[in-house]
Amino acid sequence: MANRRPLYFSRRQIMRGLLATTAFGAATKLSACAPAADETTDVAAEGTAAADSETIVGFIYVGPKDDFGYNQAHAEGALAMAAVPGIKIIEEASVPETSAVLETMRSMIEIDGATVLFPTSFGYFDPYMLELAAEFPEVQFFHAGGLYQDGVHTKNVGSYIGYNEEAQYVAGVIAGHMSKSGKLGFVAAKPIPQVLRNINGFTLGAKSINPAITTQVIFTGDWALPVKEAEATNSMVDQGIDVITCHVDSPKVVMETAEKRGIFSVGYHANQGPLAPTGYLTGAEWDWSSIYTSLGEQFVAGKTLMAGDIPNLLRGGLADNFCKLSPYGAAVTAEAAADADAAKEQLIKGELVIYEGELSDNQGKAILSAGEKYEQQAIELESMDWLVDGVKGSIDG
Amino acid sequence: MVNAVARRSQWQRPLEAVFLPVAALLVALLIFGLFCALAGADPIAVYGSIYKAAFGRWSAWQNTLIRASPLMLTALCTALPARLGLVIIGNEGALVMGGLAATTVGLGLGTAVSPMVVKLAMMLAGMAAGGLWIMLAGALRHYRGVNETISSLLLNYIAIALLNHLVEGPMRDASFVTKPSSAQLDPAILLGTIPGTRVHVGLIYGLIVCLLAYILIQRTTFGFAARTAGGNIRAARIAGLPVGKLTLAVCFLGGSAAGLAGMVEVAAVQKRINESLVSNYGYAGILVAFVSRHNPLATVLVAILLGGILASGGILQRAHDLPDATVLVFQGIVFLCVLFSDSFYGKLPWFQEQVEV
Numbered sequence: 004m005a006n007r008r009p010l011y012f013s014r015r016q017i018m019r020g021l022l023a024t025t026a027f028g029a030a031t032k033l034s035a036c037a038p039a040a041d042e043t044t045d046v047a048a049e050g051t052a053a054a055d056s057e058t059i060v061g062f063i064y065v066g067p068k069d070d071f072g073y074n075q076a077h078a079e080g081a082l083a084m085a086a087v088p089g090i091k092i093i094e095e096a097s098v099p100e101t102s103a104v105l106e107t108m109r110s111m112i113e114i115d116g117a118t119v120l121f122p123t124s125f126g127y128f129d130p131y132m133l134e135l136a137a138e139f140p141e142v143q144f145f146h147a148g149g150l151y152q153d154g155v156h157t158k159n160v161g162s163y164i165g166y167n168e169e170a171q172y173v174a175g176v177i178a179g180h181m182s183k184s185g186k187l188g189f190v191a192a193k194p195i196p197q198v199l200r201n202i203n204g205f206t207l208g209a210k211s212i213n214p215a216i217t218t219q220v221i222f223t224g225d226w227a228l229p230v231k232e233a234e235a236t237n238s239m240v241d242q243g244i245d246v247i248t249c250h251v252d253s254p255k256v257v258m259e260t261a262e263k264r265g266i267f268s269v270g271y272h273a274n275q276g277p278l279a280p281t282g283y284l285t286g287a288e289w290d291w292s293s294i295y296t297s298l299g300e301q302f303v304a305g306k307t308l309m310a311g312d313i314p315n316l317l318r319g320g321l322a323d324n325f326c327k328l329s330p331y332g333a334a335v336t337a338e339a340a341a342d343a344d345a346a347k348e349q350l351i352k353g354e355l356v357i358y359e360g361e362l363s364d365n366q367g368k369a370i371l372s373a374g375e376k377y378e379q380q381a382i383e384l385e386s387m388d389w390l391v392d393g394v395k396g397s398i399d400g
Numbered sequence: 401m402v403n404a405v406a407r408r409s410q411w412q413r414p415l416e417a418v419f420l421p422v423a424a425l426l427v428a429l430l431i432f433g434l435f436c437a438l439a440g441a442d443p444i445a446v447y448g449s450i451y452k453a454a455f456g457r458w459s460a461w462q463n464t465l466i467r468a469s470p471l472m473l474t475a476l477c478t479a480l481p482a483r484l485g486l487v488i489i490g491n492e493g494a495l496v497m498g499g500l501a502a503t504t505v506g507l508g509l510g511t512a513v514s515p516m517v518v519k520l521a522m523m524l525a526g527m528a529a530g531g532l533w534i535m536l537a538g539a540l541r542h543y544r545g546v547n548e549t550i551s552s553l554l555l556n557y558i559a560i561a562l563l564n565h566l567v568e569g570p571m572r573d574a575s576f577v578t579k580p581s582s583a584q585l586d587p588a589i590l591l592g593t594i595p596g597t598r599v600h601v602g603l604i605y606g607l608i609v610c611l612l613a614y615i616l617i618q619r620t621t622f623g624f625a626a627r628t629a630g631g632n633i634r635a636a637r638i639a640g641l642p643v644g645k646l647t648l649a650v651c652f653l654g655g656s657a658a659g660l661a662g663m664v665e666v667a668a669v670q671k672r673i674n675e676s677l678v679s680n681y682g683y684a685g686i687l688v689a690f691v692s693r694h695n696p697l698a699t700v701l702v703a704i705l706l707g708g709i710l711a712s713g714g715i716l717q718r719a720h721d722l723p724d725a726t727v728l729v730f731q732g733i734v735f736l737c738v739l740f741s742d743s744f745y746g747k748l749p750w751f752q753e754q755v756e757v
Contacts, residue, residue, distance in 0.1 A: 067724060067725075068724075093718045094717060094718065095714045095717050095718055095724070096717065096723075096724035097724040097725070098714075099676070099679045099680075100676045100679075101665075101669065101670070101676055101679045102466055102467070102669045103467070103679075103710070106463045106466060106467070106711065106714075107714050109459070109463070110453065110463065110714055110715070110718075111714075111718070113459055114452075114453070114715070115718060115719075125578055125579070126578050126579050126676065128578055129576070129578050130670070130671055150577070150578070193568075193579065193580060194568075194580075195577055195578075195579065195580075196577055224564055224568070225564075225675065385577075386577065388574070399568075399569070
């Protein structure tokens with residue numbers, strides 16, 4: 004028996020160990036209690052202070068805040084809002100679209116005293132955000148992606164979305180100029196209207212320069228599948244595609260792969276220029292900073308969705324600073340830059356409409372006949388389920 | 401004298417099973433405190449926050465319990481076959497299959513029959529689908545000698561791919577634009593919450609199923625047969641135990657627990673099926689099963705502990721500016737310490753019967 008004990012503790016050692024552990028535990032527990040109690044009073048004090056001076060705004064992200072993509076764009080915007088005097092932001096990253104986000108929102112409201120929430124991921128909206136919005140009518144909920152419907156959703160729900168296809172269109176103009184093979188590539192996550200609008204906007208921009216150009220689209224099936232994104236990019240390069248863009252949560256992998264394979268790339272969400280110094284042409288970026296700053300100022304001024312001071316559906320394109328283009332890369336020719344700037348100018352002035360007849364989808368079905376057009380605000384665009392002529396691929400996967 | 405020794409060993413042996421995990425937990429807290437200090441946060445304040453966010457008040461408790469309830473069920477998918485000596489990690493797949501079957505039945509029946517019957521049918525469909533899924537891994541093991549760990553892992557991918565295919569194709573509700581999903585289940589057939597709380601009834605299912613699993617494994621001849629086969633499969637065969645049937649039955653039961661978790665997740669939380677169903681409940685369940693040493697009752701406690709850790713993940717970011725991966729570090733440290741403490745069982749003489757005295 005004795006030789007089967009590689010680890011022998013005497014009874015005295017055990018007693019000593021137990022005492023030490025208990026002492027440590029007790030010390031931890033007691034000292035933990037003391038600051039915790041202070042903290043509660045602090046929070047309470049802050050809570051009352053917040054009532055008159057500080058508005059607490061909660062931001063929730065579905066992934067990490069430094070993903071070179073969707074979440075980073077929002078986190079940068081949140082940082083800009085934090086600079087508004089009277090605003091305090093609290094953030095939580097990597098919150099999945101399950102009951103976890105319900106609990107996070109609830110904690111932000113109940114523990115941290117947040118009165119405005121920005122659950123930024125598209126999938127947080129239904130059912131999670133709507134459920135809590137009904138439960139907390141005094142808290143304002145803002146969601147990225149024009150899903151608010153008047154009369155269907157409660158008054159404290161707000162949607163804000165940029166027409167990023169305008170920036171995509173301008174990027175498409177540059178891509179149309181720079182592509183030698185006349186073949187563009189688009190790595191997309193899921194065939195939802197927002198993504199389809201970007202694919203179509205990009206393609207139409209390129210077609211305005213070279214009517215024969217095509218865009219090959221590959222749907223990876225999910226927002227963050229780095230391996231599939233790299234595979235899609237590589238297979239596109241092998242097909243002779245020489246400009247690639249994407250709509251996935253983090254364009255990092257696509258940009259880096261394109262750079263490695265020596266082709267041009269167009270970014271999305273945020274500026275990925277540093278990832279592809281040679282081939283990065285430009286990118287369709289969100290400009291959340293300006294919209295978040297303006298919202299923050301309105302919160303401090305006491306404006307709310309419920310009182311009708313802030314519209315429940317906020318939207319805009321290049322003209323309203325909802326989106327912008329990354330600084331043009333070194334490879335962009337002067338001619339391409341001039342045409343892109345012209346298109347941008349026209350979009351800002353409202354002289355250019357992206358979806359204008361005659362337009363048909365890539366299966367030959369007519370979408371718009373000559374003379375018809377979909378303005379940017381057209382409700383038909385919100386439920387887009389077609390790919391414009393010139394796109395190779397299908398939304399059925 | 402002998403009497404005294406006997407009496408002491410009676411209370412000392414169970415004490416070992418309490419002392420070791422608690423000590424492991426304290427060590428883990430200490431290591432995590434060090435980590436926080438290195439990351440620039442005050443460890444004592446972090447401990448306070450974790451406690452406050454996970455167990456500090458009733459609302460926090462509910463947060464913890466909501467996160468814990470699916471884990472109790474998915475953990476059984478690993479814990480039950482483990483008693484038979486099988487390492488099954490197909491929890492995620494069984495959960496997905498359960499959710500898919502329950503949704504199909506729920507959407508198919510709709511409100512044609514009484515909601516009670518629909519709920520029951522969804523539950524049975526979920527359990528059957530999850531059970532058959534894992535039984536497949538068990539059958540491959542028993543009849544063809546295929547490694548059950550690998551096959552159950554691969555079955556996860558198949559189940560998830562099937563889910564994605566169905567919600568993006570045949571089952572897709574085109575009017576729901578947030579993400580490709582099935583149509584919404586009728587509100588009448590959704591599972592409610594436990595009265596007075598916001599915790600859905602899945603918690604009660606979890607508790608009942610864990611209790612039943614404990615009784616089945618520890619207190620019935622079936623459980624005894626399964627444990628015997630798990631201890632020594634040849635001896636079990638020589639003793640005339642039907643090892644094949646046992647394998648299939650235990651795998652089915654484990655899978656059906658995870659399938660039930662999928663049904664609950666769809667019917668109580670998400671209301672329609674989509675890729676959000678795949679959010680690590682299955683893989684977290686594997687962890688819970690191993691830490692609870694495959695004891696279904698301990699599973700309940702470990703699931704609540706993990707639920708508490710997950711519930712505290714937010715406050716670490718919000719109040720202490722720690723990165724979002726901190727909670728994973730904490731989880732990792734806790735489970736490594738608990739698993740390591742396993743190696744001390746039977747090695748601390750104070751807990752042993754001391755016949756020499």
